[in-house]
Amino acid sequence: MFRSRSVYDFLPPQRNLGKNLTDLKSSSNSGVGQNTSAQIHDVLVGRIQKGELGLKDRLVDTAVAAEFGVSRMPARDALMRLAHEGYLEPSTKGFTLPRIDHQEILEIFDLRRLLEPRAAALSAQSLSEVEILLLEATLKDARFAMEEGDQENLFRACETFRNGWVNAVSNSSLRKTLQRYMTQVQAVRMMTFADPENHPIIVEGNARLFEAFRQRDAVAASDRILRFVFDGEAAYLAAHEEAQKHKTPSAARNG
Amino acid sequence: MFRSRSVYDFLPPQRNLGKNLTDLKSSSNSGVGQNTSAQIHDVLVGRIQKGELGLKDRLVDTAVAAEFGVSRMPARDALMRLAHEGYLEPSTKGFTLPRIDHQEILEIFDLRRLLEPRAAALSAQSLSEVEILLLEATLKDARFAMEEGDQENLFRACETFRNGWVNAVSNSSLRKTLQRYMTQVQAVRMMTFADPENHPIIVEGNARLFEAFRQRDAVAASDRILRFVFDGEAAYLAAHEEAQKHKTPSAARNG
DNA sequence: AGGTGATTATTCGTATACAGTTTTCGAAAT
DNA sequence: ATTTCGAAAACTGTATACGAATAATCACCT
Numbered sequence: 270m271f272r273s274r275s276v277y278d279f280l281p282p283q284r285n286l287g288k289n290l291t292d293l294k295s296s297s298n299s300g301v302g303q304n305t306s307a308q309i310h311d312v313l314v315g316r317i318q319k320g321e322l323g324l325k326d327r328l329v330d331t332a333v334a335a336e337f338g339v340s341r342m343p344a345r346d347a348l349m350r351l352a353h354e355g356y357l358e359p360s361t362k363g364f365t366l367p368r369i370d371h372q373e374i375l376e377i378f379d380l381r382r383l384l385e386p387r388a389a390a391l392s393a394q395s396l397s398e399v400e401i402l403l404l405e406a407t408l409k410d411a412r413f414a415m416e417e418g419d420q421e422n423l424f425r426a427c428e429t430f431r432n433g434w435v436n437a438v439s440n441s442s443l444r445k446t447l448q449r450y451m452t453q454v455q456a457v458r459m460m461t462f463a464d465p466e467n468h469p470i471i472v473e474g475n476a477r478l479f480e481a482f483r484q485r486d487a488v489a490a491s492d493r494i495l496r497f498v499f500d501g502e503a504a505y506l507a508a509h510e511e512a513q514k515h516k517t518p519s520a521a522r523n524g
Numbered sequence: 525m526f527r528s529r530s531v532y533d534f535l536p537p538q539r540n541l542g543k544n545l546t547d548l549k550s551s552s553n554s555g556v557g558q559n560t561s562a563q564i565h566d567v568l569v570g571r572i573q574k575g576e577l578g579l580k581d582r583l584v585d586t587a588v589a590a591e592f593g594v595s596r597m598p599a600r601d602a603l604m605r606l607a608h609e610g611y612l613e614p615s616t617k618g619f620t621l622p623r624i625d626h627q628e629i630l631e632i633f634d635l636r637r638l639l640e641p642r643a644a645a646l647s648a649q650s651l652s653e654v655e656i657l658l659l660e661a662t663l664k665d666a667r668f669a670m671e672e673g674d675q676e677n678l679f680r681a682c683e684t685f686r687n688g689w690v691n692a693v694s695n696s697s698l699r700k701t702l703q704r705y706m707t708q709v710q711a712v713r714m715m716t717f718a719d720p721e722n723h724p725i726i727v728e729g730n731a732r733l734f735e736a737f738r739q740r741d742a743v744a745a746s747d748r749i750l751r752f753v754f755d756g757e758a759a760y761l762a763a764h765e766e767a768q769k770h771k772t773p774s775a776a777r778n779g
Numbered sequence: 780a781g782g783t784g785a786t787t788a789t790t791c792g793t794a795t796a797c798a799g800t801t802t803t804c805g806a807a808a809t
Numbered sequence: 810a811t812t813t814c815g816a817a818a819a820c821t822g823t824a825t826a827c828g829a830a831t832a833a834t835c836a837c838c839t
Binding site: 596 | 790
Binding site for chain 2: 346349350353354355373376377379380383384387440441442443446449450
């Protein structure tokens with residue numbers, strides 16, 4: 270499944286067309302009165318944030334247009350908007366995920382240390398009861414997946430957990446900034462997830478963060494997410510050292 | 525001069541066409557290898573920042589396209605990009621200057637308090653000697669413009685000053701995030717600039733920030749930019765109170 | 780005379796088409 | 810067999826055209 274061409278080239282356009290269009294146009298809850306460009310934009314953002322795009326995948330407007338059953342223009346608008354927002358990188362040949370190097374990853378850890386403590390504090394104050402219950406369920410899923418050694422579900426649960434509390438951040442500008450770096454965060458996570466030794470650190474970090482959320486303790490949430498980011502950076506640095514030692518770039522692939 | 529229709533409706537298309545096209549395509553220094561959309565975008569950004577657009581002016585893609593002598597598509601791309609960047613607000617009838625949401629402005633001040641201290645500290649360490657000299661010259665320009673009462677040049681000088689030190693931020697992810705919110709920062713600035721009482725606050729704040737830069741004092745830079753943001757928020761809140769009190773939207777016009 | 784409905788006009792959104800540019804693949808020659 | 814040159818394919822940018830939606834104006838009815 271390590272394809273160098275766009276994912277959409279190999280998907281039957283008709284099926285995806287119908288599926289996505291019904292997803293887009295029937296559900297009035299998600300993409301309400303939006304136009305086609307905005308709907309495509311949102312779907313692609315979701316895919317990027319879910320890590321469904323490989324680093325070598327190229328998003329081409331014609332392919333996207335074919336998948337959604339529209340002309341190139343809405344697809345192009347969506348892609349250009351994504352590029353401007355930093356989700357994608359424009360090139361002479363299609364749009365790709367921005368390739369992240371070691372230096373930039375360290376920079377993003379720096380940024381996360383600046384932003385996420387405040388974000389977690391805000392979430393601790395604004396999370397609703399049901400959202401907290403959802404977070405708890407997700408945390409339980411993560412624990413179960415870790416014990417089962419199910420790396421994929423663990424990854425997914427951690428992502429759901431993070432999305433859960435980030436979406437509750439009341440400062441929408443801050444929230445959008447965090448979501449913008451979600452893709453890089455995911456990429457780094459995939460590296461650290463490769464080593465099962467890190468799994469307890471991740472799950473326990475989330476658990477302690479959740480405890481702060483449940484107790485509505487903004488200060489504790491702030492402290493614990495900061496600690497979590499530091500731990501994540503340490504885990505990344507260890508993984509990076511290991512990768513440098515072995516000189517195997519294939520470890521950076523999405524598993 | 526308080527017109528409700530678009531400015532471009534009353535301009536002879538041919539003259540502006542020729543003027544802007546030569547401006548765009550002949551000068552290879554400003555809009556280098558950019559495409560038509562980007563060039564139109566930059567011209568319109570300049571106009572907006574210069575306050576050449578009234579709150580009731582509507583930018584319509586067909587009019588912009590006619591003015592620049594291109595088709596609707598590049599004009600539409602530029603307008604949509606401007607809208608996404610926060611310079612304009614899309615509506616059912618043309619693009620207008622955005623009514624700036626009070627809540628969102630406060631959110632962005634929050635974000636700035638999180639990011640800019642670190643950014644200024646990094647700049648204090650990474651600014652080159654020539655960049656510092658340029659900042660000094662810009663600061664001198666700002667002082668001169670303030671004494672002359674030249675609001676436009678004061679605004680431009682402050683923008684240049686900010687761009688100068690933000691571009692020196694060594695953490696590129698942090699820098700890009702700041703630049704992304706630069707537009708909203710500018711929008712808020714335009715409100716506070718309307719009251720000349722704020723001009724000394726702004727210039728003196730920049731001057732103290734510059735002193736920290738020149739002394740390579742990262743701690744002082746961090747502290748002073750934080751203070752500067754707080755002062756800016758206070759000035760904004762005062763302007764907001766004033767506007768609410770009078771309930772006269774005409775006071776928000778660019779006088 | 781005032782309100783309500785319909786019609787018209789304006790503008791946005793989308794589709795199709797075309798030109799320019801770059802990349803890649805293949806063939807031929809050394 | 811390798812390298813280089815050329816051709817074709819693909820992608821982007823731009824132009825023109827058409828359909829849909831919304832707002833404004835006018836006419837008709839009360």
